[in-house]
Amino acid sequence: FQEIPLCVEDCVFLYMRQTAKTRNNEDWLEYMIYYLIKMALLITIFFCTAQFGVRLAANEREGLRRLEGILALICHIKREIEYYSIPLSEIYKSFGCRELENCGFLSLLRETADDGESDDKTAFCQVLELTRKQIPMSDSLYSAVYEFGASLGRCVAEDQIRRCDAVIECIEAECKKKREELPKRAKLQTTLSLSTGMMLVILLL
16 A cells, blocks of 8 residues: 555656656756847847948948049039030039939939029029039038029130139049048948947847
């Protein structure tokens, strides 16, 4: 009669042991899932912050190319006025620049010129105002380019060519300055974004 309680105790012990092992396995699995999710989130946060810095640097390079596109457009205007004396609307249509097309400057310029200019603003000035944020310029350069745009089609060819030369010189100087600053700014932006990403990862560990 004493063997039965022993068998029952053994079964209870084995059941409890198996239950504890199953619980441990479940706890371990939950911990691994939690750990993997956490690591995935940390990696995502790090790469997103790093990509942000890379994107900022790319935007600065794109902005410089757009400013160089404005420079090329003004050089084109000068050449067409100097040698061919054709209407501005035709000059705008004969010019091509991918960066200015992408930011909408050229398409707006052509449409506005075709629709006819208002008495107070030329097509160039209207479009320059609309795309102010897409084309990075210092305030002084913006004023110079705007003043040049206000004179388009409203002065004699000799005066227009002189104005072209003046604004071309201003844009070239700013482009040169931006080209010199661009590598340093890109490196700084990338370094700051990587540092921010590392700090966030460390804080969330």
